[in-house]
Amino acid sequence: MNPRNSLNFSGGPGVLPESVLRQAQESVIEVPEVGLSVLGISHRSDWFAAVVSELETNVRTLLGLPNDYHVLFLQGGATQQFSMVPMTLLRGRGRPAEYLHTGYWSGKALPEARREGQVRVLWTGETDGFRRLPSDAELCFSPDAAYLHYVSNETVEGLQFHRVLGRDDVPRVCDMSSDFLSKPCEAERFSLIYAHAQKNIGPAGVTVVLVRDALLKDVPDDLPGFLDYRTHVQSHSNFNTPPVFAIWVVLLVTRWLINEIGGLARMAELNRTKADLIYNQLDSSAGFYRGRAATADRSTMNVAFNLASPEMEKRFLAEASGAGFSGLSGHRAIGGIRASIYDGLMLPAVEKLVGFMDEFRRRQRNVRVSETSA
Amino acid sequence: MNPRNSLNFSGGPGVLPESVLRQAQESVIEVPEVGLSVLGISHRSDWFAAVVSELETNVRTLLGLPNDYHVLFLQGGATQQFSMVPMTLLRGRGRPAEYLHTGYWSGKALPEARREGQVRVLWTGETDGFRRLPSDAELCFSPDAAYLHYVSNETVEGLQFHRVLGRDDVPRVCDMSSDFLSKPCEAERFSLIYAHAQKNIGPAGVTVVLVRDALLKDVPDDLPGFLDYRTHVQSHSNFNTPPVFAIWVVLLVTRWLINEIGGLARMAELNRTKADLIYNQLDSSAGFYRGRAATADRSTMNVAFNLASPEMEKRFLAEASGAGFSGLSGHRAIGGIRASIYDGLMLPAVEKLVGFMDEFRRRQRNVRVSETSA
Numbered sequence: 001m002n003p004r005n006s007l008n009f010s011g012g013p014g015v016l017p018e019s020v021l022r023q024a025q026e027s028v029i030e031v032p033e034v035g036l037s038v039l040g041i042s043h044r045s046d047w048f049a050a051v052v053s054e055l056e057t058n059v060r061t062l063l064g065l066p067n068d069y070h071v072l073f074l075q076g077g078a079t080q081q082f083s084m085v086p087m088t089l090l091r092g093r094g095r096p097a098e099y100l101h102t103g104y105w106s107g108k109a110l111p112e113a114r115r116e117g118q119v120r121v122l123w124t125g126e127t128d129g130f131r132r133l134p135s136d137a138e139l140c141f142s143p144d145a146a147y148l149h150y151v152s153n154e155t156v157e158g159l160q161f162h163r164v165l166g167r168d169d170v171p172r173v174c175d176m177s178s179d180f181l182s183k184p185c186e187a188e189r190f191s192l193i194y195a196h197a198q199k200n201i202g203p204a205g206v207t208v209v210l211v212r213d214a215l216l217k218d219v220p221d222d223l224p225g226f227l228d229y230r231t232h233v234q235s236h237s238n239f240n241t242p243p244v245f246a247i248w249v250v251l252l253v254t255r256w257l258i259n260e261i262g263g264l265a266r267m268a269e270l271n272r273t274k275a276d277l278i279y280n281q282l283d284s285s286a287g288f289y290r291g292r293a294a295t296a297d298r299s300t301m302n303v304a305f306n307l308a309s310p311e312m313e314k315r316f317l318a319e320a321s322g323a324g325f326s327g328l329s330g331h332r333a334i335g336g337i338r339a340s341i342y343d344g345l346m347l348p349a350v351e352k353l354v355g356f357m358d359e360f361r362r363r364q365r366n367v368r369v370s371e372t373s374a
Numbered sequence: 375m376n377p378r379n380s381l382n383f384s385g386g387p388g389v390l391p392e393s394v395l396r397q398a399q400e401s402v403i404e405v406p407e408v409g410l411s412v413l414g415i416s417h418r419s420d421w422f423a424a425v426v427s428e429l430e431t432n433v434r435t436l437l438g439l440p441n442d443y444h445v446l447f448l449q450g451g452a453t454q455q456f457s458m459v460p461m462t463l464l465r466g467r468g469r470p471a472e473y474l475h476t477g478y479w480s481g482k483a484l485p486e487a488r489r490e491g492q493v494r495v496l497w498t499g500e501t502d503g504f505r506r507l508p509s510d511a512e513l514c515f516s517p518d519a520a521y522l523h524y525v526s527n528e529t530v531e532g533l534q535f536h537r538v539l540g541r542d543d544v545p546r547v548c549d550m551s552s553d554f555l556s557k558p559c560e561a562e563r564f565s566l567i568y569a570h571a572q573k574n575i576g577p578a579g580v581t582v583v584l585v586r587d588a589l590l591k592d593v594p595d596d597l598p599g600f601l602d603y604r605t606h607v608q609s610h611s612n613f614n615t616p617p618v619f620a621i622w623v624v625l626l627v628t629r630w631l632i633n634e635i636g637g638l639a640r641m642a643e644l645n646r647t648k649a650d651l652i653y654n655q656l657d658s659s660a661g662f663y664r665g666r667a668a669t670a671d672r673s674t675m676n677v678a679f680n681l682a683s684p685e686m687e688k689r690f691l692a693e694a695s696g697a698g699f700s701g702l703s704g705h706r707a708i709g710g711i712r713a714s715i716y717d718g719l720m721l722p723a724v725e726k727l728v729g730f731m732d733e734f735r736r737r738q739r740n741v742r743v744s745e746t747s748a
Contacts, residue, residue, distance in 0.1 A: 079614035083598040205617030240453035243579030
């Protein structure tokens, strides 16, 4: 196995578990029970129908999802959902949708929603540079909203909600792209959850949508087939050729979560342990490493931080790369450093990173001391 | 290597060349120049920018594509293009688009176009059961059409146009999903060409779009970002996370076409040789195998045929499967047998299939003779 994969802290597409990569690799030449490359198996085959069916069951099992939810596997990423959600739930409704603007990705959802109807931005962190999330006291949810939309984990800024927002009488719609299947999420309190695969659960190219059946009662009838959730419900995510390989790898990840990890509560513990290690390193660095996010809103998936200067950050990234780490550059929108510690990034890799951070910090202090004494 | 892959006559996702599968397999663990799994490499990396750039160059080289065309790699399959094309070129234009209805897939494009404006169906083969394509004499193209849309190769029925249709003063839009990069296609005579990957050029999950720059001058401004070709042009197919793995495999296929096959003229010869072998077997079978398509419109990609009865077809498929062949069932819409012989399906596999067909036919004749004499 390639050791660099295990030290891949990329914000996405992210690292996948070693056992998943090994099975995915084998399947490119042969899926044993079919005898063919996964890349050449028909999406209308019994094998693929079983893949989708098992994957749906695994997602239900992991989340304890009630039966009145559909589990869909679509294309187009979260970006397509930024449009599909308001096309389905806002167009022609005459009621506003409520959106939270908590970072880069929730901001991307706004213009697409505004094309379809009235959008009420309940709170924005833009003036603060997206360094914290709103408290309950800052949010006033209306009972007349068409729905509430928010992003559970802001990948770029490293901000994560550690509670469910909104009212029970207004449908909650949540973009969980970067923390889906990283912990239990009280899925039954949401009407629609979407998450693209390329953080925790698979390669780029597939998006999971969980949608409560009751939400699809009044869908506009003028939507193109591929933008109508009902089309995908009726066809069991096989309306047109789905991304077979990506869906297959997501199945492998859910098997790993169930059989090797032992479920989402255990996954959450592991993710909390990994995150604490890095945040403790930030907090004990006497300001050498400066976490971006307010302490209460820190993400267990993306740890975003800065060093004293862009030059120091550049040196950190260069030395980290030399030590075998990848993907630690912050998102191009804000720069800095970001350690993404998705499900597939294992504890030993985090321990190694923290060791490197500690050692780098001491080395820089010694450089400063020797520069001062020189 | 797995021998069953080489005998995969699936209509799609289709077989890929052995050398491509081998490289794709290796890359799931490690892309050598990056040191990471292809599934965990950022779509914003220099490596992926180079993949897209080389792929674009390869497509241009293979097709001799002029510089005023954009080469895009999108999600959503041909189905998404069924909508994007009329959203871009028909919505609000006040002029009809002309469509040909030559089979299963061109029929799927019609309702999506009708959502966006007036559609004039110039010809339909529906009453004939889609067994032939129109002659020039049957087609009257108008100079006032917004565009002409047709499908170059009907995958289900095995019908292929062996000429370019339409007028030079009306934009030609062509769904080349199942014969793209199987032969030179006079791309410069089309304003927009689209093709999903999963026949000749890669795994399911990515769609190639070639679009002439002039066609994007008057695009409606109310389109969601991901449905606006201009968004993808401006972002070099990296507007939101693209299907990295699928695009990478398409690059491997284009390298194979250029370096191992020697270009599209040579690929066309090979495809013609493969198709002729099977059609000759049909024609010399004294009616035992009955080709679906009119001789002049026979596809070099999909050879659709019937046997005397559904029972005989079932026996044929069972014995073929036993002999190591896969994917020979006809499309669920029409049944029968279909041998799909895409670029990656090599001549020895076709020779083996023809040998099997010949032997099966003789065996059935002997069964009949012995049944008669019993």
